[in-house]
Amino acid sequence: MKVNRPDEEVQAAMDEAALREMPRINKRTGFLALFANLAMLSGLFGTIVGLIKAFGAVGGESVDPSQKARILAEGISEAMNCTAFGLLAAITALVGFAVLNGKTQALEDDINEASVQVLNLVVANRQKVNLQGLETI
Numbered sequence: 246m247k248v249n250r251p252d253e254e255v256q257a258a259m260d261e262a263a264l265r266e267m268p269r270i271n272k273r274t275g276f277l278a279l280f281a282n283l284a285m286l287s288g289l290f291g292t293i294v295g296l297i298k299a300f301g302a303v304g305g306e307s308v309d310p311s312q313k314a315r316i317l318a319e320g321i322s323e324a325m326n327c328t329a330f331g332l333l334a335a336i337t338a339l340v341g342f343a344v345l346n347g348k349t350q351a352l353e354d355d356i357n358e359a360s361v362q363v364l365n366l367v368v369a370n371r372q373k374v375n376l377q378g379l380e381t382i
Contacts, residue, residue: 255367259360266356270349277345281338288331295324 299320302313 256364259363263356263360267353270352274342274345274349277338277342281335281342284334284338285331288327288329288335291327291331292324295320295322295327298323 297320299317302308302316302320305313308316
């Protein structure tokens with residue numbers, strides 16, 4: 246049976262606490278990337294629907310010839326509006342994802358740095374600290 250040194254126990258406890266908190270920090274960050282992709286795809290879908298409407302007006306035999314230009318313009322307008330809105334929403338979500346992802350990465354780095362600093366402090370001062378009376382975390 247291996248006997249752990251107190252600094253190994255402290256490191257294990259800090260690693261356990263960090264591993265418990267890291268997923269909570271990253272939990273919903275990926276949703277912004279998902280929303281960006283969904284916004285772009287829904288804009289593309291609207292574009293296709295608008296173009297189908299526009300080309301339906303041009304090729305439709307039952308459409309009054311005097312109305313073809315108006316229906317064509319409406320379809321193209323719908324397609325372009327959907328494209329613009331989808332891209333605007335996707336770009337906004339991607340910028341938000343980049344900012345949030347940067348902040349979560351910074352938090353993870355801070356947690357790792359703090360745990361190493363605490364461990365170094367414990368190792369450097371282990372003769373001064375009595376860890377026998379502490380309960381495990």
